[in-house]
Amino acid sequence: MASKTKVLITGATGYIGGSVLNRLLQRSDLMSSLDIRVLVRSPEKAKKFEQFGFTPVIGSHADESVVVPAVSExxxxxATTDCDNLEAAQIALKGMKKRFDSTGKQPVYIECSGTGVYVEQSGGMHSTDTVYDDANPDQIETLAPTQPHRNVDLEILAADKEGYIKAYFILPPTVWGIATGPLVDAGLVNPHSRQIPVLIKACLQHRRGGMVGAGKNVWNNVEIHELADFFIILLDAVLNNKAGLGHGREGFYNTVNGEHTHYQLAESISKALVELGLGDNPTPSTFTKEEEEKYLSFWAPFYGTNSRCLATRAKALGWNPKKTTDDVLATMKTEIDTLVTTKRIDSIGPV
Structure with missing residues (x-):
């Protein structure tokens, strides 16, 4: 009997990583044919993951003594944990190099990066005509190494170019929606994103939808379960050695569908707050500099950026997301109500 393909997933308790695992649980063929290992910090949660058929590895993604041997196997x-942690990526690459040296076969590194790599500052005062296409590696290579996430992406790309790994990059934009599934029900996985809940918390304290500048800046969006679907599509393609599947510079996948201005987002939050009795005005307002510092802290400039891109390569692989910007705007009331009633809003940073 052939040995099972071994897969390690970091960020197993997180919003994205946990959603990927919930999708895997829906695929009995993958659950039976793969040896799926999950990196978790908590021994208590590790035991629960084991009950779902996953093999736990206890430790942090930045713990070299844990990660190098785990990845080498x-x-x-x-990797869905922290796309800005260069040290963690370097540690993982050490394990992959060890794997390559011992087997002569290139292991696969699927990195959850983000469309934050495309950001440009506008202070919320205008959009941009610059749209990055994941099928255009020459355009992506024009990105400055100082862009968010880019130093980590470049480190992994260098390993791919050296030839000891095959690297693929999944770039989510603003991810929205409340995650569901058995692992959420078991209390193992965070069901909320960070980007929108941070803004919601600021608006709750403001008692009104708020935005940086005029809110004219534009970002793409994707629903969490449709994002998780793409991870499985890419995993299937890798496992089946899909013809023409590029890696390295040809392995970037923008997982985007809709596009919204930050004014639209602030307005939908403002209206929802009024409907829930938590706000005073359905029309959003611009945060003052003092309010930006008070409510958004170091995240404030980020909420005034543009990040626009196309999912040409991702959709060519068979990904067919259905949820649009209208859907994300329509969910704000439910998102706010859930965050408040469960008190999860209290643990949302940075404010």
């Missing part, structure tokens, strides 16, 4: 790493 697997064929595929799906």
């Amino acid at each position: 697997v064929d595929i790493l799906i």
Whole structure:
């Protein structure tokens, strides 16, 4: 009997990583044919993950003594933890190099990066005509190494170019929606994103939808379960050695569908707050500099940026997301109500 392909997933308790695992639980063929390992910090949660058929590895993604041996034992790493942690990526690459040296076969590194790599500052005062296409590696290579996430992406790209890994990059934009599934029900996985809840918390304290500048800046969006679907599509393609599947500079996948201005987002939050009795005005307002510092802290400039891109390569692989900007705007009332009633809003940073 052939040995099972070994897969390690970091960020297993997180919003994205946990959603990927919930999608895997829906695929009995993958659950039976793969040896799926999950990196978790908590021994208590590790035991619960084991009950779902996953093999736990206890430790942090930045703990070299744990990660190097764990990665050196697997064929595929799906990293969903922190796309700005260069040290963690370097540690993972050490494990992958060890795997390559011992087997002569390139392990696969699937990195969850983000469309934050495309940001440009506008202070919320205008949009941009610059749109990055994931099928245009020459355009992506024009990005400055100082862009968010880019130093980590470049480190992984260098390893791919050196030839000891095959690297694939999944770039989510603003991810929205409340995650669902057995792992959420078991209390193992965070069901909320960070980007929108941070803004919601600021608006709750403001008692009104707020934005940086005029809110004319534009970002793409994607629903959490449709994002998780793409991870499985890419994993299937890797496992089946899909013809023409590029990696490295040809392995970037923008997982985007809709596009929204930050004014639209602030307005939908403002209206929802009024409907829930938590706000005073359905029309959003611009945060003052003092309010930006008070409510958004170091995140404030980020909410005034543009990040626009196309999912040409991702959709060519068979990904077919259905949820649009209208859907994300329509969910704000439910998102706010859930965050408040469960008190999860209290643990949302940075404010």
